[in-house]
Amino acid sequence: MKKPVEKNTEKNRKVQEWRRGRSFLFLYSPLLSFFLAILLAFLLSSLLISWIGASPLLAFKALILGAFGSLNGFTETLVKATPLMLTGLGLCVAFRSKVWNIGAEGQIHLGALATTLMGVYLPHFPSFISLTLTGLASFFAGGFWAAIPGWLKIRWGVNEIITTLMMNYIAILGINYAVHVPLKEPGGFLPQSALIQPSVELPILVERTRLHAGILLGIAGAGVLHILLARTTLGYQIQVVGLNPDAGRCSGIPVGKIILIAMVLSGGFAGLAGMGEIAGVHHRLLENFSPGYGYTAIVVALLADLKPLAVILVSILFAALIVGADTMQRVAGVPNSLVLIIESLIVLFVLGSRALSYVRHPLFFVKDNGQRTTEGKLRIS
Amino acid sequence: MLVGALAGFLGTFYTHHVGLGFLIGMAASGVFSLIMGFITITLKRDQVITGIILNILALGLTSFVYRALFGTSRTPPSIKPLTPLKVPILGDIPYIGTILFHQNLLVYLAFLLVPVSAWILFKTQFGLNLRAVGEHPRAADTLGVPVERMRYIAVILGGIFSGLGGCFLTLAQLNRFTDNITAGRGFIAIAAVIFGKWNPYGVALATLLFGIADGLQLRLQALGTKLPYQFLLMLPYILTIVALVGIVGKSKPPAALAVPYQKDN
Known part of the structure; x- marks a missing residue:
């Protein structure tokens, strides 16, 4: 394509630098683009709110006050952040290796099932031992559910997006059956399991709230995964597999094994999220205990740039949206499904701004047809 | 598909005309797929991520709009669905006739579209260009096929057909809309x-x-x-x-x- 001759003015120099990717544009800053995206998402959704005849200001005020305005609201935000954080952390690992695990929802359900089984049938041990065993069981239950699509992918190259999603529906239907028939509380009328024994319950952190120790597990998990990804050989291999599996294979990385490990880790963390919901919040298995945490966690992980430490903040932000949206629905009459819209809009705007700012990030870094060089460096693709 | 399902439902609900409902549903999902096209073709972002996020957006948007319009009443609003159409003569064949020729118009259309789309894909210049853009865009580009435009057309066509699929659920099968009505069918x-x-x-x-x-x-x-x-x-x-x-x-x-x-x- 022929380009008009560019004069060597200050403006043109900036434009050229921007084209080369060393942008001076404010959009370059990921943090700023993040906040801009939030602002835009809220602006667009306020249009929706006024369309249904409610006041956006009132709605957003209710949203913020609901999430942070009281001790109860704030702890509830943290309670909701826990499963998002744990699941989102696991997804960071999977997505870093470009394994598209959409099945976190099902893996959460499997973790919850394992916790319930342990809580109902485990003989009485001191709480510490019971909780450790339950944690392990939930981790491996979730990990097992994720390992199936992982194995199908490495053994036969079956597309994991479809299989993980199908596995969600299978898991949810399975839990539905479990609480209706085999695990149903003896003598009870509702489709729910018996209460788990107290030694399997996660300790409550703040008196008279629902805030349980799961959030500590999430924060600790973020630290562990941060170190795993940034400092260990396994973490490095996971990222190489995501960026360029062929290069990885050539340099002796067992690509299939790494994919499986990434899958099991992400499923395992989702399983722990399921444990948090049962052992920390509901204390029994019920239908629909997860309002789509597994799907929201995908958005959380993407928005956190697949950085475990950032997941802590983003999951709290999203949990605040969920909790606040319930208040918003009550006070301003705005349906709480608005949250899904706000969430996905934020990610779309971040995606868009990244396109403008041309940031080269492993996640948004997509294959190019040619081997274009920029600043003398060959783009790996 | 979700967007098509809801838009088709709303279109029929307000215009009291199933045909118009279908058109509105297809148009809405076509427009929705335009977003997908813009982000992945023009901005060249990762298609998998964009697809996942747009699915979540559609889920939120459809249930929001539905709630906003109809609230959470116990008796969900329903519409008069597409009626089964009996093919003359063939429909009178016992057993087979009832199965094959007592379906609604969309079922016939779906089966008709199979050879039509196969013909377009494999026998026309347009289809050849479309496949070339998918197999080897550089070669197609060299020969003067507008790669981006072809891809836009493909994405929008895909969107319109998905919308039609969604419409089938609300307008021909269930007569109403529910949250996540597609349940992974896409x-x-x-x-x-x-x-x-x-x-x-x-x-x-x-x-x-x-x-x-x-x-x-x-x-x-x-x-x-x-x-x-x-x-x-x-x-x-x-x-x-x-x-x-x-x-x-x-x-x-x-x-x-x-x-x-x-x-x-």
């Missing part, structure tokens, strides 16, 4: 494309297979088998996974699937 359709080896005839066979699983599941429920209904409901999902494993190695996607095309400067 993804099963992707599986059907892979299973059908990227060929309209293959896809038709694959979807028939999934249809049989779904029908079998319904029939078994109605017959009241010992098997819990949850396991019957799992059937289509399990079949999808099994089908994908079974087709391994025999189904080759277009070479440049999911790869954004960048023109060299």
